[in-house]
Amino acid sequence: MRDNIWRAYGLAMLLGSTAASAQQLPPPAGSPTGGSAQGDVSVTIYNNDIALVQDVRSLALADGRVRQSFPDVSASIRPETVSLTVPDAAIVEQNFDYDLLSPSSLMEKAVGETITLVRTNPATGAETRDRAKVLAVNGGVVIEVNGHVEVLRDDGLPVRAIFDRVPDALRARPTLSVTLASTRAGSRPATLSYLSRGLGWSADYVALFDDKSGTADVQGWVTLKNTSGTTFGNARTLLVAGEVGSTDDDGNGNYTPRRRRMTTTLPGTESTARGQLGDFYLYPLAERTTIADKQTKQVSFLDAKGVAASAGYRFENGWLGSSDEPRSAQSVLRFSNSGAAGLGDALPAGVVRVYVRDARGQPQFTGENRIEHTPQGSTIALPTGDAFDVKVRPTTVSRTRQGDSRWRTAMRYTLTNARGRPVTVELVQGGLDGGDVRVVADSAKGERRDAGTMTWQVAVPANGTATVTVTFDTRY
C-alpha cells in the first residue's frame, strides 16, 4: 500500500521538475561547535527531571501553507508539550517524525524510481554505468536494467547503487516539523518552547569543619547534568529549586523506606534575598553557558566562611532493643543556615560532604549525607557516620507482667567514650507510641519530644562510662 503511494509519488517526481535535487542536508546535531540550528536558547531546569527549553529561531517563511522543520531540538523532547509562537502565522499541525533515513529506508523509498549503478570489473577495475529502476525491496533489491529484470548484486560482484536524492520525508534524527499557515512572506523570530527530560540539577556542598573553633566553611555548588542527547549552545540557564507536578499519583502512596541515618531539619522561617518564583527559589547562572551532552557542570552559588557548627552524637534505640555488644553512636554535624549563624541562604536539596583537617592540616573526608530543600533559618543535624570511640549498649534488663495488658520494662543504657575529652550523646528511646507508656523511674530526666520517643542528653566523661536506667510502665 505504502509502496504504491510512493511509486506514484516517485513517478510524479520523475515527471515533475528537478527542484528536488536542491534538497537541504540535515544539519549536524549533537556537536557543540557545529552549525547547530538552535537559536537563542533559554533553559530552565527543575529538580525532578523536567526542563523547559525556549528556543527563539529566525524563520524565513513563505506566504501560505508552509512546512517548517525544527532540527536540533532536545532528543528527549516531550513532543506533546511543544508550543510555537510565530507572528503572522497559525499552526496547522505539528509532527514529530521518527521515519529515519537509513540505507534500507533509502532503498525502500526509491521503489519506482531510477538509480545509477556503477559496476566495477574486479579484474581490471573498469567501471560501467547503468541506469536502473528499483522494482521492489523485499529481502533483496529487484531492479530493471535496460529492459531486463535482475537482483542487485546477484553475482556478488561490486556494484555501487547511487541515488539521485534523499527523500523529503526521511530524516537523520527524530525531527519536529510544523505545518504553518503564514499570512505573509518574510523572516521573523519564532519562539519554540517545550519540556524535555534528561536535564536535571541538584546541589553539592562542601563543609570543612573545624572542631576547635566550632565553625565550618561551607561552599555550595549547583550540579547540572545533561543526558538529553543534545547539546544546548550558549544557553541562558535558570535553575529552579522545587519540584513541579505535585499531584503525581503513581499508586505508591506516600511510602518511603526509612533511611538508617536521616538528616533531621528544624525548618526555618527566615526569608532570603534569593529570587523566588512562587514557592520556588531561583538560581540563575550568571553567564550564558554551553550545556554539552553527557556533561556534568558545576557552578558555585554559595561560599560562606566561619559558619557556626558543632559535632555531636546521637543514638536511637528501638523498643525493647537489646544488644550483646556496644553499638556505635552516630556522628552528627549540627549547623544552621540562618543569617546570624553566618550562612544566611536557603539550601536547595543535595549532598553535603563533610571534611575535617587531619594532624598535618590536610582536609580529609569524614562522611556525607543528603539534605532536602531547606529554607533559611533552619537547624540541620547531619549524620555523617558512626563514631569509632563513642558507643552505646542498650539492655532490656527485665520485663515483668503487671496484669493482663500491662508490663513493666526496665532498660539500661551503657554509654562509653574512649575519646580524651567529654562528649554529650543524644540518647533516644523510640517505639513508645505502642500504648500508654509512662516512665516510673529514671536515673536522669529525659524529654518526651513526642509520643513515640524519649530523649536524654547524656554527658559521658573523657575515657569514661555513663549509665542511664529507666523503667517504663506500659498499658496497651
Added chain:
Amino acid sequence: MRLWLLLTLLAGVSLSGGAEAQTRTAIVTSSAPDHVALTVYRSPYGKGAMNLRYLGGFALVTETRRVRLPRGSAVLRFEGVAEGIVPVSAIVDGLPGGTIEKNRDARLLSPASLVDGTLGREVTLTRTDKASGKLVSEPATIVVGPTPGVILRTTAGIEALRCSGLAERLNFARVPASLSSKPVLSVTTTSPTARTVTVRLSYLSSGFDWRASYVTSLAADGRTVDLFAWLTLANGNPEIFSNADVQAVAGRLNRVAVPAIPATAGALRLVCYPLGTTTSDLRQKQFELAEEIVVTGSRVMEFALSAPVPAPPPPPPPPPPEDLGDLKLYRVPMPTTVAARGQKQVALIVQKAVPVERRYRRAVYPGQQLDGVPTSIVLVLKNDEQHGLGVPLPAGSTALYAEQADGRLLLGLGTIGDRTIGETVRLAAGVSSRVTLTQAVVVPSQPGALASGTAGSHEAIVTASNGNSFPVMLDVAIGAAGQAIEADGDEVNLIDGISTWSPLLPPGGKAVLRYRY
C-alpha cells in the same frame, strides 16, 4: 615527578564555522599530578578477600599540580585522574581567579561518535581497487550516521557506505571538538595575569578498599599473644599512584549514592539495504555484507601476587592512629606507590606480649536439644594499656597461630568488629570437642506454678563436661539479650546483656545448671 604541561591556544572561532564568535579561551592541559595523597576508606560490610573488580570502598585523592595559566579566561583540563572519580565531589583550590564552572564531559571518541560529530560535514571517501591496489579518493559528506548505517553524498549522488562490495574507508579531517579519549574534568577560570600556580585538586573515587588482617601468635605458655595487623590496600583503578602519601580511615561513614553519567562509546554498525539474491538459499561463499565495527574493551588483570603467607619479618611498627573527627586515621609512614589494579600490604599494628585469657564459649537457646556439642575456644583480650594493648582496632579477619618448637600451627580463623580502647576483643582459637555441652528440657520442679507460655514456666538442664587434663573456664550464653532466665543462686550473670553461666570445669570434671525460662 615529571610534569607535562601543554599549552594550546585555540580560538573558539577557528574550531569550525561556529555560529557565534566566542571570546578567546585558552585551553590548558595538566596531564599528571606532581604529588598525590591517597586516603582509603573501607567498604562498610566488606569481608574476606578483596575482588579487584568490585571494590566496595572508596578513596579521597588529593593531587597537587603545577599549571601555567595565561592571562584572561582559560579552561584547565585535568588528565590522569582516577577512573572511578565522583565528579561532583571535585574541589579545586589555588586558582587566583576562582572557579567559574567545573565540567565533566563524558562524550568519548569512538567510531560512532566520530561519525556523529562529523555529520553534515565533509570527509574523504577512499576506495581501493582490490586487483591493482590503486586508491581513488573523493570528497563526500555524511548525510546520516552512525545508526542505522552511514549514508554519504558523493559527487555521483547518494550512496550507502560499504554496501557496494568495494573496499571503502572514510578519512576525517580532525577529531570533532568536545570528544576525548577519556572522560575529562575541566574548570573554567579567569586569571588577572599570566602566572604559574600550584593547584590542589581533591575528589572522591570509587574502586578502592582496604582490610585489616590480624596475624596473632600464641606464646608457648599460652598466656600472651603477639599481635600483628596487616593493612591490605587495593586499587581497582587503571591509574598508578606513585610515591603517594597513603592513609587509611577506619570507621563507618555515611555515603550517598550519586548517579554519574556513564561514559558511553557506542559501536558503529554499518547496516545495508536487503541484499538477498536469487541464490541466497544455497550454501555459498558469503559476500561482503554489512560489516560491523564493534568497539570492545577488555580489562587486563595484571597484578603480581605477592606471596602472602608465610609473611616476611614484619616491618617496624607504624605510628599510632590519629583521630579524624570520630574516625581513626592510620598513616603509612613513608611515601609508597599504589599500583594500578593491584593490592599491597603495609604494617598497621604491632603489639608484643598481650596477655590473653583462654575461655570456652557456646551460645544456646533455652530449650534447645543439645547432645555433647563442641564449644568454641576464644582468647579474650582487654583493649587497654594495663593489659598491654590500648590501640583502636579496626574490624578485620584474624588468624591465630601457635608457636611451637617444630614450627607454627594454625589454631583458629575468625573476624572482629571495630574495637576501640576499653573494649573486649575475642580472638577465635578453634573448636574444642573435649569441652562439650548437653542440654535437655525437663519436667518443671514446681508443675503448674505458672501458666504455660509465660516466662519461667519451662525448665532446662545444661551439663558441661571437660575432657582436658587442665581446668577450663566456660561461658554459656543463654538466649538473647534481655531474655529473662532464672537459675538458683547467682549461678547466672548478665554478660553483655545476656544471661551467662560461667562454670570453672576441673580436669575431667562436670558442671550442671538447672534454669527456668
